[in-house]
Amino acid sequence: METAVEEQLRARSITFRKTKRAERIPGFGKAPDFCIPDENTPSVVIEAKVTSDDGTARDTVARNQSTFHTTR
Numbered sequence: 001m002e003t004a005v006e007e008q009l010r011a012r013s014i015t016f017r018k019t020k021r022a023e024r025i026p027g028f029g030k031a032p033d034f035c036i037p038d039e040n041t042p043s044v045v046i047e048a049k050v051t052s053d054d055g056t057a058r059d060t061v062a063r064n065q066s067t068f069h070t071t072r
Contacts, residue, residue, distance in 0.1 A: 001048040001049065001050050002018070002033050002034075002048045004048075005033070005034060005046060005048045006018060006034075009034070009036075014036060015036065015037040015038075016034050016035065016036045016037065016038075017034065017035045017036075017037070017038040017039055018033065018034055019031040019032065019033060019034070019035070019039070025039045032045040032046060032047045033046055033047055033048045034046040034048070047060055047061075
């Protein structure tokens, strides 16, 4: 999934920062997969996740929304 997202961002010349595995970014409990344009001034954060469990996806979205809104 991350590769597909990265390909789409590059194809559209969108500046982004892809985080590394287990990377820590201040203000995020778990670093999102992509920060646009970067982690210092994120306008968009993307967590690329494939799941067949609605609860898992919903929990990830809720965690990221809460983190993004409370730290920005």
